Amino acid sequence: SQKIEQNSEALNIQEGKTATLTCNYTNYSPAYLQWYRQDPGRGPVFLLLIRENEKEKRKERLKVTFDTTLKQSLFHITASQPADSATYLCALDLGSSNTGKLIFGQGTTLQVKP
Amino acid sequence: GAVVSQHPSRVICKSGTSVKIECRSLDFQATTMFWYRQFPKQSLMLMATSNEGSKATYEQGVEKDKFLINHASLTLSTLTVTSAHPEDSSFYICSASLKGSGNQPQHFGDGTRLSIL
Numbered sequence: 296s297q298k299i300e301q302n303s304e305a306l307n308i309q310e311g312k313t314a315t316l317t318c319n320y321t322n323y324s325p326a327y328l329q330w331y332r333q334d335p336g337r338g339p340v341f342l343l344l345i346r347e348n349e350k351e352k353r354k355e356r357l358k359v360t361f362d363t364t365l366k367q368s369l370f371h372i373t374a375s376q377p378a379d380s381a382t383y384l385c386a387l388d389l390g391s392s393n394t395g396k397l398i399f400g401q402g403t404t405l406q407v408k409p
Numbered sequence: 410g411a412v413v414s415q416h417p418s419r420v421i422c423k424s425g426t427s428v429k430i431e432c433r434s435l436d437f438q439a440t441t442m443f444w445y446r447q448f449p450k451q452s453l454m455l456m457a458t459s460n461e462g463s464k465a466t467y468e469q470g471v472e473k474d475k476f477l478i479n480h481a482s483l484t485l486s487t488l489t490v491t492s493a494h495p496e497d498s499s500f501y502i503c504s505a506s507l508k509g510s511g512n513q514p515q516h517f518g519d520g521t522r523l524s525i526l
Contacts, residue, residue: 326512336520338502342515
């Protein structure tokens with residue numbers, strides 16, 4: 296069966312450390328993979344998009360990797376800050392034939408402690 | 410840029426009431442809008458994909474007569490929950506993208522918390 300999985304347990308780290316979140320999928324062949332941030336009671340906010348032929352993408356303190364062999368994406372936040380505390384969602388984008396709809400993981404909640 | 414406004418943010422009403430939720434793209438034209446439902450501590454579940462001027466495409470298990478979607482213009486889509494019951498209580502979120510294809514981020518509204526008594 297098709298699955299997309301993120302670690303459902305909250306990730307607690309100390310300010311200044313690097314946070315690493317994992318997204319694994321089964322029986323999908325995404326053309327792209329997207330990461331979003333969601334704060335309580337709010338809609339998700341787009342962070343990064345990575346293509347299947349890209350191994351790594353960076354934006355300021357954020358880095359995303361995409362391994363289509365392992366069927367896994369890793370999301371890193373370096374020099375983490377308490378303001379980075381939120382739920383992070385990965386989403387599979389199956390490509391242009393799929394009208395742009397996304398398949399979301401359940402999200403991992405990150406708590407950065409000062 | 411790419412701001413999506415969703416209204417109302419919260420609705421509390423009696424069982425049997427129909428509720429309309431609006432989703433507007435404020436500074437761009439959205440070819441495609443999406444409607445999601447999210448239960449506490451769960452993922453966003455896509456309900457339907459809405460294209461301007463055509464009928465919405467519903468995901469499996471979503472009743473189209475229960476959840477009416479109208480995408481009247483490139484900046485407005487509405488979701489009407491007809492004859493709502495307590496089990497319809499949830500967080501409903503819309504999103505919009507510039508074109509209905511892959512490789513496009515989705516821009517989300519801030520959601521509507523629907524509580525049916």
